[in-house]
Amino acid sequence: MAARRGVGMRLPGSGDAGSSSSGVGGDSGGPRSPTNGAARSPGQQGGTPFSNFRKIVDPSGRLNFAQKAVLHADGVDFSSGASFKIKMDDFELFEELGKGNYGTVQKVLHRPTGVEMALKEIRLELDDSKLKTIVTELDILHRAVSPWIIEFYGAFFVESCVYLCMQFMNAGSLDFFAGCDVPELVLARITKSIVAGLKFLKDELRIMHRDVKPTNVLLNTAGQVRLCDFGVSGQLDRSLAKTNIGCQSYMAPERIKGESQGAVISYSAASDVWSLGLTVIETAVGHYPYPPETYSNVFAQLTAIVHGEAPTLPDSYSDAAHAFVESCLQKDAARRPTYQQLLDSEWLRDDDKREVDMAGWIATSLEYRKTHPKIQAPALA
Numbered sequence: 470m471a472a473r474r475g476v477g478m479r480l481p482g483s484g485d486a487g488s489s490s491s492g493v494g495g496d497s498g499g500p501r502s503p504t505n506g507a508a509r510s511p512g513q514q515g516g517t518p519f520s521n522f523r524k525i526v527d528p529s530g531r532l533n534f535a536q537k538a539v540l541h542a543d544g545v546d547f548s549s550g551a552s553f554k555i556k557m558d559d560f561e562l563f564e565e566l567g568k569g570n571y572g573t574v575q576k577v578l579h580r581p582t583g584v585e586m587a588l589k590e591i592r593l594e595l596d597d598s599k600l601k602t603i604v605t606e607l608d609i610l611h612r613a614v615s616p617w618i619i620e621f622y623g624a625f626f627v628e629s630c631v632y633l634c635m636q637f638m639n640a641g642s643l644d645f646f647a648g649c650d651v652p653e654l655v656l657a658r659i660t661k662s663i664v665a666g667l668k669f670l671k672d673e674l675r676i677m678h679r680d681v682k683p684t685n686v687l688l689n690t691a692g693q694v695r696l697c698d699f700g701v702s703g704q705l706d707r708s709l710a711k712t713n714i715g716c717q718s719y720m721a722p723e724r725i726k727g728e729s730q731g732a733v734i735s736y737s738a739a740s741d742v743w744s745l746g747l748t749v750i751e752t753a754v755g756h757y758p759y760p761p762e763t764y765s766n767v768f769a770q771l772t773a774i775v776h777g778e779a780p781t782l783p784d785s786y787s788d789a790a791h792a793f794v795e796s797c798l799q800k801d802a803a804r805r806p807t808y809q810q811l812l813d814s815e816w817l818r819d820d821d822k823r824e825v826d827m828a829g830w831i832a833t834s835l836e837y838r839k840t841h842p843k844i845q846a847p848a849l850a
């Protein structure tokens with residue numbers, strides 16, 4: 470466990486005080502355990518890559534808690550001026566929150582401050598010289614401060630993995646809620662939050678998301694809806710260990726066509742708008758929106774996206790909601806609305822004026838899921 474007492478921890482390559490915590494490591498020494506993805510309970514010894522934290526965080530290291538606090542060897546300084554005495558081996562590991570194509574996400578707690586984090590491990594296939602590029606590129610995450618975007622605390626490397634420390638969202642991701650009863654105004658609020666997040670990324674950071682899908686929309690019991698996992702690092706994207714590509718595709722038709730033809734850039738923000746449309750429908754219907762026969766075969770699925778009819782919302786939703794998703798799912802990317810147009814659409818324009826009890830809906834849905842567990846779609850062949 471990282472929390473084992475008396476073991477020095479080091480955050481490789483941490484920068485100077487007050488700057489990014491991103492750093493280059495890779496010199497922690499010793500073999501590291503492979504990620505096997507099995508969920509582990511707190512207190513379980515060995516095996517997990519996270520157990521290597523005792524090797525990678527030491528008294529010279531620090532973790533930058535966004536604008537709130539800087540964790541370092543001797544304590545944690547809050548922007549308010551308050552300072553905590555702290556030991557870097559005070560992290561406690563909790564359960565695995567999920568597993569994606571490129572690694573695992575685990576809940577951790579920094580005990581003295583009580584700050585819970587989600588710690589994401591991404592396996593990479595790259596030589597050490599590329600790590601520095603990735604670190605530099607990840608630095609943009611410190612500027613991604615918005616109510617619609619997951620808070621970023623810092624990133625570091627050990628061997629061929631990058632670790633991202635981010636805000637823990639205690640209700641999990643939107644896919645878990647898809648298929649619960651999702652009232653129209655709740656769906657509109659979720660959609661507005663995603664659009665606002667995408668607009669922030671585009672306007673403020675000049676980036677597109679590139680991976681809009683229900684598992685990258687996170688919720689918490691306070692009722693917040695925030696985006697995560699947007700593409701900030703080209704080098705990171707190029708270095709991902711693509712071990713498992715079988716998954717439901719939220720890619721826009723022009724992106725699928727472009728990638729199949731080897732185009733370098735075949736898409737723009739409009740492609741994220743397509744993925745948004747699919748995400749909204751999945752949330753309402755409870756499963757990936759293309760027909761089940763496409764679930765089991767990558768080729769059939771991509772063909773359905775490029776050539777088939779776009780899916781639609783269930784009839785129970787309003788005409789304004791239908792018009793919204795239809796506009797997102799136009800095959801011709803140039804015809805899809807901009808984020809501002811989406812916010813001004815009939816469906817979303819009054820969202821700000823409405824009282825929507827998101828916290829209440831999330832609590833009810835979490836309760837519902839206890840007796841109606843989420844059934845995962847089978848992996849694609």
Ligand SMILES: Nc1ncnc2c1ncn2[C@@H]1O[C@H](COP(=O)(O)OP(=O)(O)O)[C@@H](O)[C@H]1O
Nearest residue numbers: 566567568569574587636637638641642684685
């Ligand atoms: N910050 C977070 N807080 C809570 N849960 C998270 C967080 N980040 C990711 N998760 C969970 O971990 C799972 C795996 O995430 P990830 O590795 O990004 O793969 P994917 O997004 O493809 O599912 C997600 O589906 C989500 O449920």
Ligand SMILES: [Mg+2]
Nearest residue numbers: 569684685698
């Ligand atoms: Mg994700």
